[in-house]
Amino acid sequence: MWFLLKQIVHAGLPAEKAPEPNDAWHTERERIQSEILSILGRALCIRQVDAGSCNACEIEIHALTNPYYNIEGMGIKLVASPRHADMLLVTGPVTKNMEAALKDAYDATPHPKLVVAIGECAASGGLFGESYASCGRVSNVIPVDVTVPGCPPPPVEILRGILTAVKAQPKRPGE
Numbered sequence: 505m506w507f508l509l510k511q512i513v514h515a516g517l518p519a520e521k522a523p524e525p526n527d528a529w530h531t532e533r534e535r536i537q538s539e540i541l542s543i544l545g546r547a548l549c550i551r552q553v554d555a556g557s558c559n560a561c562e563i564e565i566h567a568l569t570n571p572y573y574n575i576e577g578m579g580i581k582l583v584a585s586p587r588h589a590d591m592l593l594v595t596g597p598v599t600k601n602m603e604a605a606l607k608d609a610y611d612a613t614p615h616p617k618l619v620v621a622i623g624e625c626a627a628s629g630g631l632f633g634e635s636y637a638s639c640g641r642v643s644n645v646i647p648v649d650v651t652v653p654g655c656p657p658p659p660v661e662i663l664r665g666i667l668t669a670v671k672a673q674p675k676r677p678g679e
Contacts, residue, residue, distance in 0.1 A: 561595035
């Protein structure tokens with residue numbers, strides 16, 4: 505124990521400097537929020553579907569709900585049912601076991617439905633490709649409006665992909 509205490513006294517406590525505040529995200533956040541609300545006029549409800557990923561993309565999507573990104577404050581909500589969703593966020597290569605479930609979630613989503621494929625695996629099949637256990641990319645199973653590349657993509661890129669899909673959304677009848 506004395507040896508350890510001697511090393512601590514000699515080396516000190518290693519620590520990094522705290523990061524400087526970044527105001528660029530707050531201006532980007534306000535811009536995204538105003539664009540989404542101007543296009544939709546209401547909240548955007550998203551159903552996230554894991555079609556067989558390694559969970560790295562889910563961690564980045566989950567980061568969007570923390571106080572720093574605060575997508576709830578921007579009018580973007582993650583919902584539990586595809587029946588309440590405007591958009592599906594799909595991650596991972598579609599495994600054969602998840603193929604029917606993904607199709608069911610897509611069919612249950614009301615029109616006009618948007619699909620965003622998150623991550624390299626969802627966009628191209630990634631490392632897994634097509635095999636006896638994998639259908640490959642999401643677009644092999646359901647139509648995809650926007651793909652967000654990256655392994656995993658950072659939260660800001662996921663938000664940009666969501667905004668791109670919302671901007672490309674066809675107008676509803678009567679609008």
